[in-house]
Amino acid sequence: xxxxxxxxLRKEYRRLRGGRTLALAGLDLSVPEGGVFGFLGPNGxxxxxxxxxxxxxxxPTAGRCxxxxxxxxxxxPTVIQRVGSIVETPTLYPRFSGRRNLELLGRLAGIGRxxxxxxxxxxxxxGRADESVKTYSLGMKQRLGIGAALLKDPxxxxxxxxANGLDPAGIKEVRDLVRRLGGEGRTVxxxxxxxxxxxxxxxxxxxxxxxxxxxxxPVAEVLARGGHxxxxxxxxxxxxxxxxxxxxxxQTDLDTDHLTVIIPPSEAARISExxxxxxxxxxxxxxxxxSLETVFLELTQNRPDExxx
Amino acid sequence: xxxxxGVEFSRILARRVTRLFxxxxxxxxxxxxxILFVRSHRVDPSLNQYQQASIAREREVAACARGEYGIDxxxxxxxxxxxxxxxxxxxxxxxAPDPSFHLSHLRTVFIGxxxxxxxxxxxLAASFVGAEWHAGTMTTLLxxxxxxxxxxxxxxxxxxxxxxxxxxxxQALIALAxxxxxxxxxxxxxxxxxxxxxxxxxxxxxxxxxxxxxTLSFSIAxxxxxxxxxxxxxFGYMAVLEPIVRSARPKWxxxxxxxxxxxxxxxxxxxxxxxxxxxxxxxxxxxAYTALTVxxxxxxxxxxxVA
Numbered sequence: 001x002x003x004x005x006x007x008x009l010r011k012e013y014r015r016l017r018g019g020r021t022l023a024l025a026g027l028d029l030s031v032p033e034g035g036v037f038g039f040l041g042p043n044g045x046x047x048x049x050x051x052x053x054x055x056x057x058x059x060p061t062a063g064r065c066x067x068x069x070x071x072x073x074x075x076x077p078t079v080i081q082r083v084g085s086i087v088e089t090p091t092l093y094p095r096f097s098g099r100r101n102l103e104l105l106g107r108l109a110g111i112g113r114x115x116x117x118x119x120x121x122x123x124x125x126x127g128r129a130d131e132s133v134k135t136y137s138l139g140m141k142q143r144l145g146i147g148a149a150l151l152k153d154p155x156x157x158x159x160x161x162x163a164n165g166l167d168p169a170g171i172k173e174v175r176d177l178v179r180r181l182g183g184e185g186r187t188v189x190x191x192x193x194x195x196x197x198x199x200x201x202x203x204x205x206x207x208x209x210x211x212x213x214x215x216x217x218p219v220a221e222v223l224a225r226g227g228h229x230x231x232x233x234x235x236x237x238x239x240x241x242x243x244x245x246x247x248x249x250x251q252t253d254l255d256t257d258h259l260t261v262i263i264p265p266s267e268a269a270r271i272s273e274x275x276x277x278x279x280x281x282x283x284x285x286x287x288x289x290x291s292l293e294t295v296f297l298e299l300t301q302n303r304p305d306e307x308x309x
Numbered sequence: 310x311x312x313x314x315g316v317e318f319s320r321i322l323a324r325r326v327t328r329l330f331x332x333x334x335x336x337x338x339x340x341x342x343x344i345l346f347v348r349s350h351r352v353d354p355s356l357n358q359y360q361q362a363s364i365a366r367e368r369e370v371a372a373c374a375r376g377e378y379g380i381d382x383x384x385x386x387x388x389x390x391x392x393x394x395x396x397x398x399x400x401x402x403x404x405a406p407d408p409s410f411h412l413s414h415l416r417t418v419f420i421g422x423x424x425x426x427x428x429x430x431x432x433l434a435a436s437f438v439g440a441e442w443h444a445g446t447m448t449t450l451l452x453x454x455x456x457x458x459x460x461x462x463x464x465x466x467x468x469x470x471x472x473x474x475x476x477x478x479x480q481a482l483i484a485l486a487x488x489x490x491x492x493x494x495x496x497x498x499x500x501x502x503x504x505x506x507x508x509x510x511x512x513x514x515x516x517x518x519x520x521x522x523x524t525l526s527f528s529i530a531x532x533x534x535x536x537x538x539x540x541x542x543x544f545g546y547m548a549v550l551e552p553i554v555r556s557a558r559p560k561w562x563x564x565x566x567x568x569x570x571x572x573x574x575x576x577x578x579x580x581x582x583x584x585x586x587x588x589x590x591x592x593x594x595x596x597a598y599t600a601l602t603v604x605x606x607x608x609x610x611x612x613x614x615v616a
Contacts, residue, residue, distance in 0.1 A: 013614070056455045057448060058614040076455045085452045091445035095325060104319060107312045108453045148449070 025211035041208030090145020138165030342486025386576025410495035434523035439536025
């Protein structure tokens with residue numbers, strides 16, 4: 001079952017002084033049930049607009065979106081109890097305590113005080129739960145927002161930049177929490193621009209650029225789309241090695257202390273064969289690590305303007 | 310809906326501006342009561358000047374009550390007897406100074422405080438929704454309850470109920486604060502059962518108008534997503550636009566907010582009469598204006614992008 005689906009989702013915002021801003025340009029998205037799904041994109045790519053459309057906060061100009069199998073926003077009330085969410089910076093009533101805020105939200109869904117206490121404990125706020133939210137740091141507010149999203153014990157969690165404002169320890173806590181929640185059989189949909197975090201915690205990702213999805217699938221598959229994947233070669237004489245490999249028709253680049261050969265890692269044996277035939281022996285031969293960041297930049301930069309408002 | 314209403318009432322009561330309103334109301338009532346108590350005192354019956362003026366006035370009231378003033382029944386507000394009407398409106402007060410406080414003067418006090426309270430409650434109502442938009446808490450709420458009409462409906466109901474109860478509570482507080490002056494430094498003798506009934510109805514109608522005015526203010530603030538839009542717009546309309554239109558188009562009087570509000574609250578004594586419009590019809594006009602504004606606010610809120 002797909003817990004989130006978007007088909008041809010388009011959103012235009014009217015500007016006050018005329019004209020339109022295109023936020024989503026026919027987005028297609030499909031998020032399967034279970035695990036952690038990363039939703040990546042540069043600023044202004046349309047991540048938050050997508051989340052707002054899924055949660056019925058903005059009305060799409062065209063296209064449709066579905067959440068837990070129902071059309072939104074029309075049938076959203078039937079599934080909202082199964083969805084927890086944070087949209088951008090979570091905003092709660094600043095003069096109420098963290099506990100009071102969660103209790104008030106909980107009342108809307110028939111959730112009792114015991115569950116509120118559990119959640120406050122879970123997000124590490126039980127010590128300051130009775131202080132007003134206006135005294136909280138940004139990180140604490142973020143954790144309270146995550147707590148609010150978890151309050152309903154949701155099947156689907158939609159978290160928009162959940163690590164915003166958190167210190168490294170807080171980021172790790174959120175990462176561990178998200179992985180744990182994803183491991184419990186829930187679906188966690190996380191939008192983020194912290195690529196290393198996403199790579200560490202997500203099973204699948206979608207990369208958004210200019211209002212469209214430019215890559216989507218399991219993390220390994222998306223990484224494989226990095227066009228510069230290759231093999232790192234170390235040997236004593238780098239110049240000689242580069243000449244030999246180029247003569248053999250292999251695209252080779254010289255880096256400071258190693259060569260990078262653009263060849264699928266599965267064909268790495270050919271490198272050692274070519275070099276050994278000319279009396280050159282490798283000291284290291286390994287597949288080049290492709291980061292999500294590399295793929296992300298490749299897919300989101302230097303793309304022609306596909307989207308014309 | 311009950312849960313939403315509960316949340317809205319909790320929020321309204323916990324707001325700093327609500328607490329400030331309550332504190333100011335209590336302080337104002339206590340101050341007014343204390344000042345009145347200090348400054349008022351019973352008249353010495355031996356003071357010939359006052360005695361004669363009072364006797365002369367009582368004669369006039371009696372003549373008026375016998376029908377000698379030719380007051381038409383339609384001029385008398387509901388729940389008010391002819392004698393009460395004569396005493397409170399038709400016959401002038403004695404020209405001799407009267408430093409004692411008559412409990413029957415409470416109605417005059419309430420006319421003034423009603424206006425102040427209504428303006429304050431309208432500003433409060435606008436801030437209830439303006440602050441939500443300003444802080445961004447509307448987004449959080451809508452991710453819990455996406456049925457927007459329910460959300461706005463609950464907020465509107467909570468605001469209207471708050472205004473209705475707050476006006477009555479503050480007026481009761483004022484009455485309580487002024488009561489010792491009437492008991493110890495004045496008189497309660499002219500405040501009989503009929504007077505109390507008339508006063509209660511008068512204040513209930515004022516509370517209804519406070520609720521409608523708050524709803525109107527809330528709706529405008531909701532459309533503009535800003536408290537200042539509603540406060541500025543409504544005050545500007547009442548203080549500037551309506552008087553200008555009134556002088557330019559006097560025949561439109563039956564449709565002006567001020568005239569209909571005054572007719573509804575006061576039960577149309579002479580000064581506020583709108584020809585051919587009953588008290589209930591005047592209330593209906595205000596209710597219709599409010600309903601129209603609420604409908605627009607609902608329609609806008611239902612379709613609006615919450616960003």
